[in-house]
Amino acid sequence: MNILYIGSGFVGACSAAISAASGHNVLVYDIDENKVKMLGSGDRDTVEACLFEDGLGDLLVRNKERIEFTLDYNKVETFLDTCDGIFMCLPTPEIGETGESNLTYYFDAAEKLSQALVKRNKGIQEKYIVIINKSTVPIDMVNKTQEIMDAAGVKNYGVVSNPEFLVEGKAIEGSLRPDRVVVGAWKEKDFEIMRRMYQRFYDSPTVTYIEVNPKEAAAGKLLANFTLFNKLAICFDVVGRTCETFDDLNYESLRKVLATDPRIGTWGLYDSLYAGGSCFIKDSRSLSHQLQTAGQGATLVSETHLANKRQLEMFIGRAEKEAGFDWTNKKVALIGTAFKRDTNDIRNSPSIDIGHFLKEKQVEEVHIYDPAAMDNFKLVFEENDQFIYHSHEFEAIKDCDVIIIATDWPQFRGLADAIIPELKKEKPLIMDGRRMLQHRYNDLREAGFEVIAVGSPFIKGKK
Numbered sequence: 001m002n003i004l005y006i007g008s009g010f011v012g013a014c015s016a017a018i019s020a021a022s023g024h025n026v027l028v029y030d031i032d033e034n035k036v037k038m039l040g041s042g043d044r045d046t047v048e049a050c051l052f053e054d055g056l057g058d059l060l061v062r063n064k065e066r067i068e069f070t071l072d073y074n075k076v077e078t079f080l081d082t083c084d085g086i087f088m089c090l091p092t093p094e095i096g097e098t099g100e101s102n103l104t105y106y107f108d109a110a111e112k113l114s115q116a117l118v119k120r121n122k123g124i125q126e127k128y129i130v131i132i133n134k135s136t137v138p139i140d141m142v143n144k145t146q147e148i149m150d151a152a153g154v155k156n157y158g159v160v161s162n163p164e165f166l167v168e169g170k171a172i173e174g175s176l177r178p179d180r181v182v183v184g185a186w187k188e189k190d191f192e193i194m195r196r197m198y199q200r201f202y203d204s205p206t207v208t209y210i211e212v213n214p215k216e217a218a219a220g221k222l223l224a225n226f227t228l229f230n231k232l233a234i235c236f237d238v239v240g241r242t243c244e245t246f247d248d249l250n251y252e253s254l255r256k257v258l259a260t261d262p263r264i265g266t267w268g269l270y271d272s273l274y275a276g277g278s279c280f281i282k283d284s285r286s287l288s289h290q291l292q293t294a295g296q297g298a299t300l301v302s303e304t305h306l307a308n309k310r311q312l313e314m315f316i317g318r319a320e321k322e323a324g325f326d327w328t329n330k331k332v333a334l335i336g337t338a339f340k341r342d343t344n345d346i347r348n349s350p351s352i353d354i355g356h357f358l359k360e361k362q363v364e365e366v367h368i369y370d371p372a373a374m375d376n377f378k379l380v381f382e383e384n385d386q387f388i389y390h391s392h393e394f395e396a397i398k399d400c401d402v403i404i405i406a407t408d409w410p411q412f413r414g415l416a417d418a419i420i421p422e423l424k425k426e427k428p429l430i431m432d433g434r435r436m437l438q439h440r441y442n443d444l445r446e447a448g449f450e451v452i453a454v455g456s457p458f459i460k461g462k463k
């Protein structure tokens with residue numbers, strides 16, 4: 001089939017690559033020149049320097065005959081003559097802190113598309129086409145998409161909602177072997193086209209293929225993200241807090257007690273300083289906004305968001321409160337800038353809030369390391385005398401008064417091997433926002449280090 005993608009971010013690029021690898025002919029349109037160049041380079045390293053997703057580079061290189069990235073809308077217009085489906089993969093960020101989705105990216109792209117769709121097949125519009133919302137959108141978005149198309153005089157089309165459930169860092173692996181594919185449509189004709197598009201998943205015995213209406217599909221995505229976000233909040237605001245409050249409660253022991261109940265499950269039972277990323281926060285707040293606009297309280301949804309905010313404030317606040325640490329003129333090591341491991345995405349990364357906090361506190365230097373996300377972080381905190389970037393975590397921690405571990409890259413588990421022997425004189429305060437050093441907390445205590453870790457009471461170093 002001939003498939004157009006509008007927007008080549010994490011969702012558009014990964015999903016387009018899977019489509020090409022499924023044998024479809026794919027055109028990807030984006031307005032970001034740099035992204036189009038890098039993703040369309042045909043070179044694995046260039047692709048991954050743009051979008052760090054394991055397997056994306058290989059997939060794009062292997063399928064380069066079937067996928068093209070373009071900035072040129074004339075190509076899009078020509079492609080529409082024979083196109084079967086258009087995936088809308090535009091950003092839908094929150095407007096300020098209102099919970100409302102900013103749909104201007106989507107509307108701009110949809111309006112431009114509607115003007116092109118009316119011209120297809122020399123204006124006859126004989127080819128039936130589906131417009132597929134892959135962006136995470138408000139529940140009634142299908143109506144809005146239809147209004148835009150109808151206003152322009154588009155004919156012979158359907159609107160489908162096909163939310164994306166990919167997990168950043170595992171987007172390719174997860175999209176090649178998804179747990180479920182959710183397709184929301186009003187018309188059997190649209191379901192039929194989607195089944196052909198997703199033949200490999202429709203026929204797969206391991207994928208649950210779910211057909212619902214477009215509003216249920218959009219609501220399902222928002223509710224799934226809220227449920228996951230809420231589970232993370234329970235982990236740190238309830239389980240972790242309990243372990244921080246009472247002596248002799250080890251977070252990992254309690255995790256085992258909880259996770260062995262299949263009704264609770266294992267996912268997300270890791271304590272953390274914050275649940276960041278581009279989706280959980282904004283989607284939960286969008287759900288809350290939609291419920292409140294419809295006259296509901298949405299207390300639990302709002303409280304989950306507040307619990308997440310509170311967690312980061314409490315974690316950072318513990319330095320002054322529990323260790324009597326004064327940030328002024330201090331040297332800080334900030335280890336990890338990605339919002340989580342295996343990605344270069346820094347959207348809503350706790351390190352951004354920490355960076356602003358450190359600036360406000362007028363620390364002298366912030367020494368930074370992340371294996372993938374430093375280029376993106378430099379766009380927020382320019383490299384200068386105060387923000388200093390390093391090529392290894394061991395270099396970043398030298399001569400610091402405090403070490404903050406903010407991302408769960410597995411390699412950071414080895415940090416104590418450098419901290420204990422090399423920093424035994426300086427004894428910086430260790431702030432472990434991911435419990436990456438939990439297997440060494442006793443050794444650190446024995447060596448005289450003070451440790452503040454999520455999910456543990458303050459660890460005083462042995463004198």
Ligand SMILES: NC(=O)c1ccc[n+]([C@@H]2O[C@H](COP(=O)([O-])OP(=O)(O)OC[C@H]3O[C@@H](n4cnc5c(N)ncnc54)[C@H](O)[C@@H]3O)[C@@H](O)[C@H]2O)c1
Binds near residue numbers: 006090137166
């Ligand atoms: N990132 C995730 O893990 C994830 C997972 C599931 C769903 N989603 C949802 O998918 C949607 C896209 O998310 P993303 O992470 O891919 O966003 P992104 O910001 O990484 O990518 C969006 C792309 O759209 C492009 N764009 C903006 N306006 C455009 C226009 N008028 N025409 C063409 N291209 C345009 C941007 O240049 C950018 O490359 C959002 O609604 C998001 O909530 C994201």
